Amino acid sequence: MEGPPICREILARRAFPTERAEHVCGIVANHHTAHDPDIVSTVEFRILWDADWLVDFPGRHRDATTQEKGMAIEEIFRTNRGKLLARQLSLG
Numbered sequence: 756m757e758g759p760p761i762c763r764e765i766l767a768r769r770a771f772p773t774e775r776a777e778h779v780c781g782i783v784a785n786h787h788t789a790h791d792p793d794i795v796s797t798v799e800f801r802i803l804w805d806a807d808w809l810v811d812f813p814g815r816h817r818d819a820t821t822q823e824k825g826m827a828i829e830e831i832f833r834t835n836r837g838k839l840l841a842r843q844l845s846l847g
Contacts (some may be wrong), residue, residue: 758783798834805837812841821846 759780768777783796832838
């Protein structure tokens with residue numbers, strides 16, 4: 756809710772094209788909830804989603820078994836590279 760207006764202002768100051776700025780703001784708006792199907796299907800969104808989860812995953816799955824972590828990685832991460840990095844960081 757707070758991110759898109761800040762994002763829009765920053766991009767406007769840099770004369771970022773309006774259509775691209777709205778796309779970036781949509782990604783920012785959805786990066787925790789993934790509600791907009793037009794946004795969540797983009798590669799940019801999937802990369803940001805995975806990057807955000809790479810930071811959050813260890814804390815949220817601290818007490819999970821290796822098998823539970825592996826299943827969660829497959830369910831949560833949206834890119835092959837994100838899944839690979841999550842496995843490396845969380846499964847050893």
